[in-house]
Amino acid sequence: MLHFGLVGCGSIAQQRAQALAASPVARLRAVYDADPARASAFAQQFHVEAAPSLDALLARPDIDAIVVSTPPDSHAPIAIAALNAGKHVLCEKPLARTPDEARLILDAAARNARTLATGFNFRFYPSVAKARELFQSGAIGELDHIRASCGYRIDPASGWLHDASITGGGALQDNGIHLIDTVLHFLGDATDATEIHGHTTSSLHHWPGCEENGFLLLRNAAGRVATLQASWTEWAGYHFRVELHGALGLIRFTCFPMVTELITAQGRQRFLHPHANLMEKLKSYRWIVVQSFLREFEEFARLIAGQPSLIATGHDGWRAVHAAAAARGRA
Numbered sequence: 001m002l003h004f005g006l007v008g009c010g011s012i013a014q015q016r017a018q019a020l021a022a023s024p025v026a027r028l029r030a031v032y033d034a035d036p037a038r039a040s041a042f043a044q045q046f047h048v049e050a051a052p053s054l055d056a057l058l059a060r061p062d063i064d065a066i067v068v069s070t071p072p073d074s075h076a077p078i079a080i081a082a083l084n085a086g087k088h089v090l091c092e093k094p095l096a097r098t099p100d101e102a103r104l105i106l107d108a109a110a111r112n113a114r115t116l117a118t119g120f121n122f123r124f125y126p127s128v129a130k131a132r133e134l135f136q137s138g139a140i141g142e143l144d145h146i147r148a149s150c151g152y153r154i155d156p157a158s159g160w161l162h163d164a165s166i167t168g169g170g171a172l173q174d175n176g177i178h179l180i181d182t183v184l185h186f187l188g189d190a191t192d193a194t195e196i197h198g199h200t201t202s203s204l205h206h207w208p209g210c211e212e213n214g215f216l217l218l219r220n221a222a223g224r225v226a227t228l229q230a231s232w233t234e235w236a237g238y239h240f241r242v243e244l245h246g247a248l249g250l251i252r253f254t255c256f257p258m259v260t261e262l263i264t265a266q267g268r269q270r271f272l273h274p275h276a277n278l279m280e281k282l283k284s285y286r287w288i289v290v291q292s293f294l295r296e297f298e299e300f301a302r303l304i305a306g307q308p309s310l311i312a313t314g315h316d317g318w319r320a321v322h323a324a325a326a327a328r329g330r331a
Helices: 011-022 036-046 054-058 072-084 099-112 126-136 175-187 274-283 285-304 314-327
Strands: 002-007 026-032 065-068 088-092 116-119 143-151 193-201 213-220 225-231 239-246 249-254 259-264 267-271
Touching (some): 002 011, 002 054, 002 285, 011 036, 011 285, 026 054, 065 072, 072 099, 088 099, 088 285, 099 116, 099 314, 116 285, 116 314, 126 175, 126 239, 126 259, 143 175, 175 225, 175 239, 175 314, 193 314, 213 314, 274 285
Parallel strands (some): 002 065, 088 116, 143 225
Antiparallel strands (some): 143 239, 193 213, 213 225, 239 249, 259 267
16 A cells, blocks of 8 residues: 655646545555645545645655646646655646756656656546557557547636746647547557657647647657647647557547447447446546556556556656647757
C-alpha cells in the first residue's frame, strides 16, 4: 500500500482524493495548500490531516509519494523538493512550463533514485484503452501515420489558464498536452520525435505567450508521422479525436463521448463503452476522470515496483512539453 501526500487542494485534487479513497493500492494521508483554510476544509472532507507547511508534509515518514496538483508554475519547485525529500512524485500535466524546468525535475528524480510520473490520465480512458488493445492485436497492421485534434472554446474569465507566466503557453500546454502524449504513446518504440515542426495562431484574444491554436507535425526515428492540432477556439464544442492509420485499416477514438472504431477492408466495428457513457451522463465526465485516476494510481505502484507500467513517466512529461515548446519556437 502506497501512502500519499497531496499538494494543492483545487478541483483536480478533489478527483484525485476521490480516487485515492477508493484505491486498493493507495491511500491519502495528508494534504497541503498555500491557503490554510482550503487545506483544512479539504482535509476534513476526506478525513485526513492538513499539514501546516510543505516542509512538514514532506518530512512525514508515513508518506511514500506526493501528488503535485498545483498550477504549473509551482510544479518544478514542489516536485524537486519532494524528490529531494525521498518521495516518489506523480505530477499533474503539464510536467512543467518549459523543457528546461521539466529536465530539472527529471534530474532530481535520477539524483534521488525516486520514481517520477506525469498525470496523463487520458491513457486510461475506455476509448483509448480499447484503441490500444486493437492496435496491439495487429488489427490495422503496421502504423503509417496518426492524425489528431482536440479543442474547446475557452472562457476569457478562466483565470490563470491564459497567463503564460503560470502555464508556459496556451492550447498546446492545456488540452493539447494530453493530445501530444496520446499521439507519442501510439507512435511506438521510437517515441521521441526526431523532427518537430509547428505553427501557432492567436487571432481572437491575443493573450501574450498563449497560442489559441497550435499545430504540430512530428516524425520519429522509425519514420512514423503524426499531425495534430490543439484549439481554444473550437466553435462547435469540445472534441478529442485521434486516428491511427495503418497498412490494413484505421482505428479512430474520441472522448467525450467515449467511442472507438475499427475500419478495415472487412467492414466497420464501433465500440460504444456504454457503462462509461451512461455514467458520464448521470455523474458528468468527472466520474470517468476519477476512474482513470484509479487506474493511474495502480500503474504508478507498478512503476515504483519496477514492473511494466502504462503510466506516463517523467520523460513522457518532458517530451510533451518539449513538443509544445517546439511549436512555439522555444524548444
